[in-house]
Amino acid sequence: MDAGYFMIFCLAVWALLEFIFSVFFKIYMLLRLLLFFVSISVLIAKTVEANELESKCNASTTEQRCDFSKVEKQLEEQESRFWFKKTFDQQREQVFMRLxxxxxxxxxxxxxxxxxxxxxxxxxxxxxxxxxxxxxxxxxxxxxxxxxxxxxxxxxxxxxxxxxxxxxxxxxxxxxxxxxxxxxxxxxxxxxxxxxxxxxxxxxxxxxxxxxxxxxxxxxxxxxxxxxxxxxxxxxxxxxxxxxxxxxxxxxxxxxxxxxxxxxxxxxxxxxxxxxxxxxxxxxxxxxxxxxxxxRLTGLLTPTIGLSGRSGVDIGLPFYWNIAPNYDVTLAPRYMTERGFMFGADFRYLWHRTTGKINFEIMPEDKQTETLRWGGSFLKRTQFTDHLSMNINANYVSDSAYFSDLDGSLGLNNRNRYLESNGSIAYNLPWLSMSARIDNYQNIDPGASDQNVPYRRLPQLKLDMFKSFDGLPLDMKLDSEYVYFQRHFPDGRPQGQRFNIKPEISFPFVSQAGFVEPKVAMQHTQYWLDSETTSGAVSLSKTLPIISVDSGLFFERDFESLTHTIEPRLFYLYVPYTDQSDLPNFDTSLYDFTASQLFRDNEFNGVDKTQNANQLTTALTTRLVQDGRDRLKLTVGEIFYFADRKVNLIGNQPRTELFSNLITEFSSEITDELKFISSMQWSFKENEVNRGNADLRYRGLNNNAIFNIGYRFQQRQLEFGRFAQNQVVASAMVPIYDGWSAIGLYRYSILDKKNLEYFIGVEKDSCCWRFRVIYRQFLLSTDSGGFAGAEPQNSIFFQLELKGFTSLGEKVDEFLLDNISGYRKPTY
CATH class of the missing domain: 2.60.450.10 (Lipopolysaccharide (LPS) transport protein A like domain)
Incomplete structure (x- = not known):
């Protein structure tokens, strides 16, 4: 017998037994269910009266008197509906009010x-x-x-x-x-x-x-x-x-x-x-x-129910087993009508200075792919001493489409393209940090190529030190690292060892009026490549000095309730040029060019590439501050290049621009509830805006209303790993009546002329229960960043939580946090 049908058979037997024990009770329940729909008209008719009652209570002299009047009014309405007679009568409710x-x-x-x-x-x-x-x-x-x-x-x-x-x-x-x-x-x-x-x-x-x-x-x-x-x-x-x-x-x-x-x-x-x-x-x-x-007590947990276009009806019946005070296991049988039966187990343990978790799930046969599908993970953290710790995070799944097919549709598009596994041991002091680490990556994006999977690090050894001197404007720092990089399979790309060391000394002079910080560093990177994976030299290196001076001034003036500040900043950077075209690129890419990038000493986020630089960054920030809030904030910044930049991720094609993009960031906390954020980059080379965004965000302090609307634009820039984008996005949470709210999001691509994603739902939140239902449709992007040929994915999820008792359905808090700016998890 198919495992899925066996599970359905077991559920049917249980339902039959329950029916036998409660047949008369069920008949009574069905009669009241029929009358439930009759009561809807009564509830609508009472809405106006409820609003009148609320206005009277707001004008009441005492809160207690208002509470009593609410209770009496509600009970009068409830008693008039004889078919829905309440458990607690008016006298009992008055006792509760007194208690x-x-x-x-x-x-x-x-x-x-x-x-x-x-x-x-x-x-x-x-x-x-x-x-x-x-x-x-x-x-x-x-x-x-x-x-x-x-x-x-x-x-x-x-x-x-x-x-x-x-x-x-x-x-x-x-x-x-x-x-x-x-x-x-x-x-x-x-x-x-x-x-x-x-x-x-x-x-x-x-x-x-x-x-x-x-x-x-x-x-x-x-x-x-x-x-x-x-x-x-x-x-x-x-x-x-x-x-x-x-x-x-x-x-x-x-x-x-x-x-x-x-x-x-x-x-x-x-x-x-x-x-x-x-x-x-x-x-x-x-x-x-x-x-x-x-x-913790052994027993059945609340079942989960969902519906999606990929898996059909999705039902889970978890069972919790409290084996001992320091370890337990959750067994999670799950059935998807379009895919079949799946079984999972989540084992947790706690020992002296050690916590751990082992998770495993398996689907014997997916009806759609006709294959065995499984996944597992192992987490462990041990704190040997106050300074010495060990962490293990091992993960693996049977195929790249595992999460997109079986992990539910609420989490899709919020997951990295690669599943990381790592293990590390670290020793930390206030002035020293030592660690040893290994890591591995697995492609979990069915639309992405395995050729782009990051290198394995087997191992990575780091030694970092920092020392400052009280009373002296002197800071000393050392960053050092040794890594052996390995490919997952032979693909013609080099692999081998890399050693990097970067001592640094700085002289920070800081006062209330401003600061000046000269800094000198020396970076040396050495490679020993495997001869089987490269046809060139197996020993390569680079050594470069890095000299910078960072400075800024602070001016401010008070105007009654406002404080106006002007904050100019200059940053000079010099790094000589060294040909790095023959050096391998193991884990380096370009930083995303934003306002913070203006003051970095390297535009690359790894040590395989070190930019040559003779440049000056100028920036100006001005604010209007009221009670600690930036009512207005404007930042303008740009880099002036005095030499061509010849170091690139691939090759030595010089970049001859005299100016970087002009970065402008403007934001305003217009009120305590309304906020505006925007940024724009102007390219002097293209003589146009090549990137920009604007967001208007509203979050009501008293009514919990949320409204966000935003615009995103960027030109295609492959050197930054960015695809062309021209999108509008809007999200909202609108209170309707008596704790009911409408929630939704809409994301549209002007470039692709497609709806990329939207969801709509309702939420009811009160002191004693919470209900949510969400319908979602979205497209999955391909490795090229486009949506051509993508089929819409549909899903429906709901959650009913009876506070103080149980919750039924999917928990959607994390999903709403990721998609609706300003949304907060309910604290009650």
Missing amino acids: RTEFDQDPWSACRLRLGTQPIFSVDKQMRAQTPMDIFASSSEMFDAEFISLSGNVDLQRADQHLMANQADYNQASGVLDLYGDITYSDGGMALNSTSALVNMQEDSSLLRNVSFIIPSSPIRGSADVVYRDSPTFSRYKEVTYTACEPGNQDWMLHASKMKVNDETGRVAVKHGWLEFKSVPVLYFPYGSFPIDDR
């Missing part, structure tokens, strides 16, 4: 705090032991010096503990305390209300009836018909209901006929439980178990 005020901070304020300190709730047992108890009551009686009776506004206080009741009877002989009436208890970690309580002080046990409770640290609230507290660490509940929604909101509820809470094991067990969402039962389970704290 909410028992805390110094609102337990649900965290979901409304976008920035700032989150509320903290804790219990100080030491303070309780040192604080005497204060007892207040309207009247008291004592019988036979053993029985004490208190009545009328009974109030007991000790440290953070507070107990109120209508009547209290205490038997000193048996140690039993009986409480009656409207009982309210609160401390730093919880608050509860009950109609009666029986507390055995000697056995430290209790029995409570008709209980309402709030646990602020989660925060959660709930009720139970009966609570048996058998010991300080074990309690039992009958007919219990709980939710993470704040008082007045009953969007989701978890019900159970019986529940056991074991604080020693950190586990909760429930029987005959069901989950209710928007008053509609959506899930029944005859038995369930889940953790109540951060301790």
